[in-house]
Amino acid sequence: MNKIISVILPVYNAGDYLTQSVNSVLNQDIDDYEFVICDDASTDSGLVYLRRIAEKYPSKVKVLANESNLGLFKTLNKLILNSTSTLIHLWSQDDLMKPNCLRNCIEFHTQHPNVSMSYHNLDYIDADNNIIPFQKLDGTPTIVSTRQYALTSSKWGCMAGNIANVTLNRKYLNEVGLFNEAMVVSGDFDLWTRLATISDIGRNTANLIYLRSHLGQLSKSYKTIALRIKEDIPIHKRIIDLLHNHEKKVALRFWKWKILPSYFNDLLFLYYKKEFAEYRILLNLLKKESNIYLLSTKWIVIRVARFVKMDLFIYKNILDS
Numbered sequence: 001m002n003k004i005i006s007v008i009l010p011v012y013n014a015g016d017y018l019t020q021s022v023n024s025v026l027n028q029d030i031d032d033y034e035f036v037i038c039d040d041a042s043t044d045s046g047l048v049y050l051r052r053i054a055e056k057y058p059s060k061v062k063v064l065a066n067e068s069n070l071g072l073f074k075t076l077n078k079l080i081l082n083s084t085s086t087l088i089h090l091w092s093q094d095d096l097m098k099p100n101c102l103r104n105c106i107e108f109h110t111q112h113p114n115v116s117m118s119y120h121n122l123d124y125i126d127a128d129n130n131i132i133p134f135q136k137l138d139g140t141p142t143i144v145s146t147r148q149y150a151l152t153s154s155k156w157g158c159m160a161g162n163i164a165n166v167t168l169n170r171k172y173l174n175e176v177g178l179f180n181e182a183m184v185v186s187g188d189f190d191l192w193t194r195l196a197t198i199s200d201i202g203r204n205t206a207n208l209i210y211l212r213s214h215l216g217q218l219s220k221s222y223k224t225i226a227l228r229i230k231e232d233i234p235i236h237k238r239i240i241d242l243l244h245n246h247e248k249k250v251a252l253r254f255w256k257w258k259i260l261p262s263y264f265n266d267l268l269f270l271y272y273k274k275e276f277a278e279y280r281i282l283l284n285l286l287k288k289e290s291n292i293y294l295l296s297t298k299w300i301v302i303r304v305a306r307f308v309k310m311d312l313f314i315y316k317n318i319l320d321s
Helices: 017-026 046-056 072-081 101-111 146-156 170-176 187-198 222-240 245-272 276-289 292-307 311-319
Strands: 005-011 033-039 061-065 087-090 117-125 166-169 201-212
Touching: 005 017, 005 046, 005 072, 005 101, 017 033, 017 046, 033 046, 033 072, 046 061, 072 187, 087 101, 087 170, 101 117, 101 166, 101 201, 117 187, 146 187, 146 222, 146 245, 166 170, 166 187, 170 187, 187 201, 187 222, 222 245, 222 276, 245 276, 245 292, 245 311, 276 292, 292 311
Parallel strands: 005 033, 005 087, 033 061, 117 201
Antiparallel strands: 087 166, 117 166
8 A cells, every 4th residue: 555655865975964864754753654765876885774774664665776877857756756655755865854744744735635746944954963043034825826936936046945845746746747857956946847837836834854054965066056057047937938917027127137147146156266167158158148248237236235235125126016
């Protein structure tokens, strides 16, 4: 008999964090879940540890192993296809689940059975498990329509932000397809957008995981900045095209005054870090989207506004008017 929810975990050279991450899943306060893990041809001893866990919990844990490194999204797709539950909670090798995480996710989807996916709130920890104070005001409603998703994401970017706080509904996943395996960095943003296009998504306000911040993460690598932006640009344009009339005009203003200047900031960061190959790639990308001198002027305006703490005023009262 299939479990109510599957937890799927891609693993690649997780190091010391893997044991903590796996144990946090095994220590959930419910038993009705399966835990499917796939090692993506790691060069450390993680697979040996995972196979021991599978032997210890044969009815709960399944371990797969790629013969060669396939990358994140191909491995996630393999995990999805080897899981059996209607609900699929994505997981990360760095992070920690709170004991009530899966129970809360099941309850949320039971209350809202027609959302294609949900994402829940989280707390942040550092490399040593110390909590990082963070407060973010978020007025996103519990049920996010296609229009609301487009309005929010066109201005502020990927709503979920991570994979480790996301639960997918297989019914809708079967309709839109799996992660785009041609993508390296932004496959999650792409999938969330496809799911939001066909159905509401859910925002669960419970803080259910500890998201770890450390320097070894792919999202923090200088080498992926230009690639992330290259993959993000067509997603942003698809999101803007979901809007109409005045709302589309507002989204285009945010594109020109917020999103593109943020990319220009990444460009300057790459130059500062002397990542000149990545810098040139991103520079050519931005030249296709805007006059680089006008873009630099907009960046200066926004930076000055941020320095005098007026940037949010500009976003909310000028761009969003």
